[in-house]
Amino acid sequence: MSILSISNLVKTFPREKGDDLVAVENFTLEVNKGEFICILGPSGCGKTTILRTIAGLENLTSGEIKVDNRVVTEPGSDRGMVFQEFALFPWRTVRRNIEFGLEIQKLSSEKRREISQTYIDLVGLRGFEDAHPYELSGGMRQRVGIARALANEPAILLMDEPFGALDAQTRNQMQNELLRIWQETKKTIVFITHSVDEAVFLADRIVVLTSRPGTIKSIHNITLPRPRSRASPVFIELRKTILDELDAARST
Amino acid sequence: MFEGVKDFFSGRGRRLGKLSFTDVLISILGLIAFVIIWHLSVIILNTPYLPYPVEVLDAFFRSFSEIDPITGVTMWKNLEASLNRFLVGFLLAAIVAIPIGLGLGWSKIAETAAKPIIEIFRPIPPLAWAPFFFIVFGAFLGPVLVIFLGVLFPILSNVIFGVKSVDPNLLDAAKTLGAKQTDLFLKVIFPYTVPFLMAGVTIGLGIGWMCIVAAEMIGAEGGGVGLFIQNMNAIGRYPEMFAGMAVVAILGIITVGGARYIEIRLSKWMGVSHK
Ligand SMILES: Nc1ncnc2c1ncn2[C@@H]1O[C@H](COP(=O)(O)OP(=O)(O)OP(=O)(O)O)[C@@H](O)[C@H]1O
Ligand SMILES: [Mg+2]
Numbered sequence: 304m305s306i307l308s309i310s311n312l313v314k315t316f317p318r319e320k321g322d323d324l325v326a327v328e329n330f331t332l333e334v335n336k337g338e339f340i341c342i343l344g345p346s347g348c349g350k351t352t353i354l355r356t357i358a359g360l361e362n363l364t365s366g367e368i369k370v371d372n373r374v375v376t377e378p379g380s381d382r383g384m385v386f387q388e389f390a391l392f393p394w395r396t397v398r399r400n401i402e403f404g405l406e407i408q409k410l411s412s413e414k415r416r417e418i419s420q421t422y423i424d425l426v427g428l429r430g431f432e433d434a435h436p437y438e439l440s441g442g443m444r445q446r447v448g449i450a451r452a453l454a455n456e457p458a459i460l461l462m463d464e465p466f467g468a469l470d471a472q473t474r475n476q477m478q479n480e481l482l483r484i485w486q487e488t489k490k491t492i493v494f495i496t497h498s499v500d501e502a503v504f505l506a507d508r509i510v511v512l513t514s515r516p517g518t519i520k521s522i523h524n525i526t527l528p529r530p531r532s533r534a535s536p537v538f539i540e541l542r543k544t545i546l547d548e549l550d551a552a553r554s555t
Numbered sequence: 556m557f558e559g560v561k562d563f564f565s566g567r568g569r570r571l572g573k574l575s576f577t578d579v580l581i582s583i584l585g586l587i588a589f590v591i592i593w594h595l596s597v598i599i600l601n602t603p604y605l606p607y608p609v610e611v612l613d614a615f616f617r618s619f620s621e622i623d624p625i626t627g628v629t630m631w632k633n634l635e636a637s638l639n640r641f642l643v644g645f646l647l648a649a650i651v652a653i654p655i656g657l658g659l660g661w662s663k664i665a666e667t668a669a670k671p672i673i674e675i676f677r678p679i680p681p682l683a684w685a686p687f688f689f690i691v692f693g694a695f696l697g698p699v700l701v702i703f704l705g706v707l708f709p710i711l712s713n714v715i716f717g718v719k720s721v722d723p724n725l726l727d728a729a730k731t732l733g734a735k736q737t738d739l740f741l742k743v744i745f746p747y748t749v750p751f752l753m754a755g756v757t758i759g760l761g762i763g764w765m766c767i768v769a770a771e772m773i774g775a776e777g778g779g780v781g782l783f784i785q786n787m788n789a790i791g792r793y794p795e796m797f798a799g800m801a802v803v804a805i806l807g808i809i810t811v812g813g814a815r816y817i818e819i820r821l822s823k824w825m826g827v828s829h830k
Contacts, residue, residue, distance in 0.1 A: 360727050378730045390728040394746050403742070404732035455732055 328516035341502035344512030383452030614794035636778035644702025652710035660718025689774035705766035706759035717751025
């Protein structure tokens with residue numbers, strides 16, 4: 304069952320002089336409920352732009368985005384977003400960062416506390432409720448970012464290179480954590496990454512984009528059972544195929 | 556001017572109020588050296604205009620109990636008069652500068668419209684207005700308005716800068732969490748601006764304090780530390796004149812110290828640095 308449907312998405316940005324810059328061209332994708340989608344593509348091909356348009360942070364030039372059959376025109380609580388640079392509110396504690404969306408929904412403080420505690424436990428931050436972001440490591444900050452997005456109970460989680468700022472070891476750990484959270488919450492995830500390895504490890508389906516203007520080059524179904532082993536021959540083969548494709552996209 | 560603010564958000568703050576014993580000792584030795592040099596200067600210069608440190612110290616303490624022959628009040632009254640002007644002018648400036656700064660930082664159109672006006676008035680030393688304000692607004696409001704102008708611009712420009720430097724990622728994050736314009740303003744932009752505002756307040760305090768003494772020397776009634784300095788100079792009581800200057804220095808230290816204290820409390824409240 305499709306929960307997110309993007310048809311013929313085009314996004315252009317005006318330029319100082321000359322014609323508009325076409326960031327995304329004719330991007331069409333149906334995402335099923337509960338699916339884990341990874342979008343891969345060369346740098347500057349429009350991945351962030353696609354995600355921001357789905358989030359409603361950017362107006363599309365033409366085409367249509369629907370979530371649960373409703374047309375997207377602005378940010379909404381059905382879509383949560385996780386940022387590469389975490390984007391936590393530095394003056395708020397872990398708990399109050401997670402409660403931000405709940406405050407805006409005007410929930411009572413007891414209700415907020417109940418919900419935030421659920422997600423603090425889910426992402427493994429028990430004991431750090433009253434810490435401020437600057438006191439946390441990068442991995443822990445992104446746990447807050449994930450919990451904050453989930454606390455609003457969106458159907459879809461949009462993640463823009465969420466582990467891009469983390470070291471390799473933390474990154475692997477966070478990938479496992481994310482898979483666990485995904486399986487527990489049954490969210491639909493659209494995940495952007497530069498890393499083929501990360502995409503093959505996480506995704507149900509990988510969407511490979513061409514270089515700018517970004518449009519779909521290929522789609523790979525990853526049927527490898529989880530937990531996936533990076534050393535398995537199928538994993539290595541898939542990674543190589545997609546890497547070659549990306550190299551080709553980069554050089555065109 | 557804004558370098559402290561970055562530390563503020565990253566949590567790497569300056570360490571305040573943590574002086575070691577040797578630091579204190581060295582500072583005291585520095586002060587003693589200063590007093591000795593001062594004392595020797597009086598001997599060498601041998602002019603009636605520069606009194607000995609002990610004379611100033613004596614005049615300082617006497618000024619709080621004796622009434623001075625011109626205004627007929629003690630230093631306490633002068634202090635009270637100056638502080639009143641200072642507080643009213645300072646608060647007035649904060650009340651005006653904060654909302655206007657938030658608005659100008661947020662609205663490009665408003666800022667473009669206001670910019671020429673601000674740029675015309677900013678370079679004029681607040682003191683240049685003193686004679687005009689004194690004649691038009693009288694002995695109380697006149698000096699108050701000089702302070703108002705002195706404090707207004709540092710707060711205004713810091714708040715505008717603060718709003719403009721709000722991390723766009725934070726605004727996006729708030730929007731995806733359901734924030735509308737009012738929420739963005741109250742829950743993201745305003746808190747983000749607070750450390751910038753405090754930096755402006757600290758600068759404003761220093762400038763305001765300088766303004767008040769000078770403004771009182773140009774025109775004031777009913778006492779004031781500036782007036783006291785002026786009067787003592789006029790009747791040739793130089794130890795008293797220097798004692799007045801010492802009072803100004805002490806009050807300046809107290810007000811800036813107070814601003815620092817508030818800054819620390821605020822940063823604790825906001826959960827950044829100064830642990
Ligand atoms: N707000 C904007 N105004 C103008 N041009 C923009 C804007 N946002 C993105 N672009 C341009 O659109 C193109 C796609 O940018 P986008 O950030 O979506 O790429 P990306 O695939 O996320 O890149 P990266 O892999 O480096 O994150 C780039 O050429 C970029 O310069
Ligand atoms: Mg990007």
